Amino acid sequence: MSNPSLLILAGDGIGPEVMNEVKRIITWYGDKRDMPFDVTEDLVGGCAYDKHGTPLHDDTMAKAQEVDAVLLGAVGGPKYDDLDFSVKPERGLLRLRKEMDLFSNLRPAQCFDALADFSSLKRDIVAGLDIMIVRELTSGVYFGEPRGIHVEGNERVGVNTQRYTESEIARVARSAFELARRRNNKVCSMEKANVMESGVLWRQVVTEIHEKEYSDVQLSHMYADNGAMQLVRNPKQFDVIVTDNLFGDLLSDAAAMLTGSLGMLPSASLGLPMANGRPKALYEPVHGSAPDITGQGKANPIACILSFAMALRYSFDAGAEADRLEAAVEKVLADGARTADLLGPEGGSPISTTEMGDAILAAL
């Protein structure tokens, strides 16, 4: 059997810097744990646009469809802000999500003990926080038609369409219920069923799937505006949250910020199983391309490294190896290793991206 294959799309800004540390960890797994990967690299986002005039070349798209998992860094930057909508760096990422049909986006919001004081929230509100947001990623207003800007009478009109089918809701709901069974068995579904019919359907379908297939899991429903409030008020009331693409975008970012350590948070985007049984999958940090610190060796590689840990767990059935990597990260944090973003108001002297990589490799 051939080695499992990875496509690395480091992207823009700090993407390549943090991905460098992941590459060293991949090499370590090949050398020390007898888990060799076949790694290919390619372009996505602004750098792909610079070279090909498109944020994702068709060849890259084809490669992404063939590998066992894609690892992505980050896309975008001020240089590309004025590009036409159709070739913005983000379109590359959105095309990957859509064409790989990565409907289930897992965004853990976990508060690391060593960093609990770093949150803008009080310690007791966030210490020990461990929630999982499951965001639908291939439908809703991100992809619905009709869309665009047109002229009506003598003015411009901007239109987007929020559209969900029953089966799109059902499959992401199942993925949330499955996760909940392996966690604390609680799912909270969020929408605006009081205002939007797409939310009414969302609530109905989630309820039906629950009754028929997952009645052992505790299910609740919440309006998304109240969800945003409750995340701020008392995030520990949640275990798994399932929500649509746009609400998931806002709510998962708010949840990420609660932990005070955006530079720490990974994500997995999963699709249907391939012929070899592995799901289509893309792993990426929650943080962006951080143009303000690009090229300075300041970026925190942990979110990207923990995204690789999620790959070990969800693509390669190597939960114990994922645990090992996560434990190494916890250890270096407990030992006091801090990149610049992890220094509180008290200050201290930060280590570089590479030094953080060194420390994690040493802890492994």
Added chain:
Amino acid sequence: MSNPSLLILAGDGIGPEVMNEVKRIITWYGDKRDMPFDVTEDLVGGCAYDKHGTPLHDDTMAKAQEVDAVLLGAVGGPKYDDLDFSVKPERGLLRLRKEMDLFSNLRPAQCFDALADFSSLKRDIVAGLDIMIVRELTSGVYFGEPRGIHVEGNERVGVNTQRYTESEIARVARSAFELARRRNNKVCSMEKANVMESGVLWRQVVTEIHEKEYSDVQLSHMYADNGAMQLVRNPKQFDVIVTDNLFGDLLSDAAAMLTGSLGMLPSASLGLPMANGRPKALYEPVHGSAPDITGQGKANPIACILSFAMALRYSFDAGAEADRLEAAVEKVLADGARTADLLGPEGGSPISTTEMGDAILAAL
């Protein structure tokens, strides 16, 4: 000249309880400040449905169009959860907003000094917080067509439409810039222009209005997901935030919760000027109908009272009287008056809704 007219729609749940205290304050202004109002009362929400089979009777709608300002309590409750979408209590409120064309929803998120420790955020992050969210309230995905649930092939599909015209964006942008001029002269506009064309148009129009009419105001743009993060990370970076109906719903609720005192926060929904120069206007607390504490005398009337203060300021050009009422509220809080929702973990003995009303009247 006749007295200014008010239509009181106390609504459901704790609505009537908190509105009772407002009525006493209205009476006080008539008696003690020579500002008599003509007050009419009517039904909205679940109680209107119970009586008329609709959450807003046409007669009530007609009255709302004629008065100088509408004061609303709250709508909704578990009793109405299974009603058809078209007659849910919320539809009454949405109809008022739409037919009165109340496009500019002002939601101050202010942290009261006496309550700063009550937030789930650290004191220094929220103490002194004073931001104003201006939410577009009559368009976007709340009202766009087509909408509904239909069957395609053998499955249901839920659809809503996000739709904004240039003039809809322009008028709410103007209202935000005007407010900023009377505050700290800074506006941050939030959308998802990286993903939604309606967001691209939003950003363009806000930028154009700024260049042509308000270049003295400082303008920035932020993606709404980042906005959700920044509100949690460092809310004091903002002065005025302007955003669309749906983002405004989530972001203003998150912002409200930052202050730790949801029972304290008022809102104003303003439309075009009427013949007498006053804007069409509706004032309501940000909190909901709170079915869990209804009828127990526990509700905090302050949000509803401060909504009346906003009416004094924005409808009746009585800024000094609004200041007086707000100062009375601050005084009773500083003196330690606390309804149940305002008691921290240390506890203490709460006063009732009426006792809070008494205290504020005494302070006036």
